[in-house]
Amino acid sequence: MRVILLTGSHPRHLYVVNKLAELGLVAAHVMEVREAFVPQPPANLEKMDHINFIRHFADRDEAEQRHFEGHERVHIEIPTLNVTLTQLNSEETIKWIASQSFDIAISYGVHKLSNELLDVLPKHSWNIHGGLSPWYKGNTTLFWPFFMLRPNWAGMTIHRLSARLDAGDIVHQSVPNLDYGDRIHDVACKAVVQVTKDLTRILTTTSLEQVEYHPQKGNGKLWVSNDWMPQQLRFVYNQYNNDIVDQFLDGKIPRIDPPIISALRNEE
Template identity: 35%
Template sequence: MSICLITGSHPRHLFLARELIRTGTVCAWIMEEREAFVPEPPPGLAPDLAGLFNHHFAERDRIEQLVFTRAGGPDKTPDFVVGTSGLNDPETIAFARNSGPQLVVSYGCSKLSEGFLRTVGCRFWNVHGGLSPDYRGVATHFWPSYFLEPQMTGVTLHETTDFLDSGALILTTSAPMTRGDSLHRLAARNIEHFAEVFCRSVRGLDFASLPDGKPQKKYGKAFLSGDWRPEHLRLIYEVHDDRIVDHVLDGKLTGRVPRLMSVLD
């Protein structure tokens, strides 16, 4: 067993943890307890916009509970649990180092410090819910649909660096769209698809000779938390009735085709 897994605590994070643990390659699991999955709307929103906000996040919760908990939770409990302020504490770093990993895989946790990366003494890969370099940063399963190219929804596995989602690429995946997919169902489908592809590759990895990633040759948009506003929800729900995937499949919208890659083949 060669992977130290570091995840958040939301349903999608626990789903990937379960799938990776089932490959028999995980030697330790660190879980960071994240913020509430269904946030309260910001104060001062107009009633109709507050309603859209509540609908959006309640629907995300409904879909993730439906998709990611239907087969049960992880087969084991985390070996080490921390809050967001403790992920880079010396105790957490020591636990990761003492588990003796050849690879650390992170998903949905806070940024790992330079000291964490330097001290553990192995390779670090990060799972990013967006296609890098086109969609880096925050809410990157939201923005492709907002920009009317849901086919650019995907997941990236990259080498972990100090720069936001900019490390050399290990694997990119994008799930085929299915008629009737809402924004959140498409996001969940992409996480399911990535887990299937990555876990299949993990079983055949030579951890003593891990492949190098492919450097990102262009610089796409890095979305920050402040870029998203509740007003963006109007286009998704009021203009397109959360049917943007169907509009693409019907040929009413066109756009880019994702360029996918893997160094794990």
């Protein structure tokens, strides 16, 4: 099975590219060069929020470097087109994709794809979404489970690409194992590692004709960028000192397990 990948450029994205490329699955790669990974805090924050903001994104950078060490670039030479956000859906990008030979398209960490670009992708085209859909669609979807005291809902969804954001039929969902000492960004990184392991198993053990698609049931929640604000970090860092996983594992936080759709149940 030959895959064309459309991904971002951060280590978490390139980790997925490298793991699939190591198995000889990647036919071509479109890489959207993304924004700086460590943003600057907004002006006029209170001191507590300024400190939390810097801590949160510095910890994220440290966790990503630790979990995805060595994945700052793609290790194997494959046909690659680097694009900016404005070039992502351009006619040149669409023509380049159409000129490649592949069986399936998979996106991860790119901005919304246009209908014109979707039209040149095959029937089996998937997106890797950092969040369990339909409950956590949109942005910052590995943060909100912690804010809701449901760290075991910090997972990933592989779903069919569609014009509607994170709304396509679900192929597979996964959540990582939680361990004592895991912090919010450790869980996010472990979620990427887990979904990558699952994806490689799906691509190497399942034919596309065997893939089952499950419509997303319920309205869920589409989280938009304006839902998140630095002041919400007080809950994670000042009230819980980023030990929500430990308290969850100790039974101090009620456990409600998410209903997971798995493409691998027949193998387990």
